[in-house]
Amino acid sequence: MTNFRQIQLRYDPVEDRIRVQIAVGSGGTADLWLTRRLVGELLPAMAKSLAKGSKTAGRTLPEWRDEVLSFEHQRAVNEVVSSGRAKLGAEATEPEPTTRAEIARTVGLRCHPDGSGRLAFNTESDSVAIDLDADRLHMVCALLMKLVTQAGWALPIGVPWLQEQAGLHSGRDPKHSDA
DSSP states (O other), X not given: OOOEEEEEEEEETTTTEEEEEXXXXXXXXXXXXXXXHHHHHHHHHHHXXXXXXXXXXXXXXXXXXXXXXXXXXXXXXXXXXXXXXXXXXXXXXXXXXXXXXXXXXEEEEEXXXXXXXXXXXXXXXXXXXXXXXXXXHHHHHHHHHHHHHHHTOOOOOOOHHXXXXXXXXXXXXXXXXXX
């Protein structure tokens, strides 16, 4: 397991990949590319883990479960940002540059009952694993969805509450506002 200080995700349109830079506690940086295929496998696994870790959603009627998960997801993302544990957009600091990013061949997710998880990125030459509490796992999931949308990748995520957060296939009338 790597003790990390920061994880940064960006879409690179030239590479058509998501770049993941992880500033590790030892002062180095793990620099990885995530392909469309890998992200398409990871997002549903993350969503399943987050849903399984939700105590509220498990006690909710099936017809309301996606709505509850959507609310929990948004609350977690807002909590991480407002607490200062994450920054979005131009506020994020740049990790130390590295010479070359490696393509992640596999990404593993080990889920814990409390909704937290361990992400393990494996390249041809190395691997890096990071532990994320449930809120940070929500944040990484939200950032990945944002980048998938930015990239224009039509991935079959199959998770309505997560797609709704990203503005994809929400099923809501875009002219209607709950304000």
